[in-house]
Amino acid sequence: MGKLTKKQKAAAEKIEKGRVYSVEEASTLVKETSNTKFDASVDLAVRLGVDPRKANQMVRGVVTLPHGTGKDVRVLALVTPDKEQEAKDAGADFVGLDEYIDKIKNGWTDVDVIVTMPAVMGKIGPLGRVLGPRGLMPNPKTGTVTMDVAKAISDVKAGKIDFKVDRYGIVHASVGKTSFTADKIKENAEELLKTLVRMKPVAAKGTYVKSVFMSSTMGPGIPVDSKSV
Template sequence: MAKNTKNRKAALAKVDLNKEYSLAEAAGVVKEITFTKFDASVDIDVRLGVDPRKADQMVRGIVTLPHGTGKDVKVLVLCTPDKEQEAKDAGADFVGLDDYIQKIEKGWTDVDVIITMPAVMAKVGRLGRILGPRNLMPNPKSGTVTTEVGKAVKEVKAGKIDFKVDKTGIIHTSIGKVSFSPDMLAANAAEVIQTLTKLKPSSAKGTYIKSVTLSSTMSPAVMIDKNSI
């Protein structure tokens, strides 16, 4: 249970935890109830009516947020020498192959996204035990294993994110910063929800999107009226 601090009491006084808000209203409320001294992240949580234990109900996808994440995403590109300049020109923070593989094997993972090429996956594959638990392992489904490394870097820098349902059936991802306007946050959230709607597994029965909430770092969660989406 969250500690009932002075700031939390102030936040709870400004939000009705039993009310369901429209996306735009919820985004505004989240901004009002955030008292952190830093530019906090705003997250969306979507509870899905799926069973992640079944392979045909594992929901995973990618989405490009129209207003980006507000975060300076650090990108590592593991590629062959002929692709290094392309990656650098696109804005990659780190570019190389064997030297970075060795660094990662020694424990270095100070990046947000790793992009690589099919031709070097044999080398990158052995990093799975390190990168997998940190959700950093490149994957063709998320667009991080590609021959077009420059394009992939630009998309990630522009706000492309990937998401995957967790073992409890929830999609959790960041959709921006508290400094964003309510309209920007609502647009980013709507893009995530629309993408999820298209990914509904044919084997999933009953209500697909069960609940949606918005929250910021250390703020209470604000419920969304699904009919307003």
């Protein structure tokens, strides 16, 4: 690990060793420990007691954060011509089909979310090798493959995010920006945590939420009391 800068060291010293914080306390502290010049993201890392290698313990879903993520989400709508105007009116940043499929084949992935329709998934399927590793592949489970493209786009723009446990059993998700009030960070974090708890797999045994850490971009991790989740 590299040497901490003076700002990083000062931020880390604000976190008491051996102490775990409530979501409310962490939401205030994460603003105080942010040391970037830009509006940093506030992230949660939640370690779950699941084995993601087993299909019946996979945790994946969506949640609509009450205050959004604070990020301008770029949405690509891969739709047939009859749905293009609907997608544009809903706020999609890029709308089309074949031309964007060609761009993606050539390496273009300058978007955050892709929304599409069941009828065109056959064309999009071969793009899995490009989109999959970047978390951009549309999926019915996350509401990004639907006939109601307008609602899907509106939901994403309003703060709907998808999450998936990684191979280490950890869910990483952004719950706002350091410019948010502490109350907004708290409410967003609680909404994500409540959603994760509701999604506990039946096959998961023992402690489900093992640890929770809140941090800002380049900021120190703040341990959150997982027992309160």
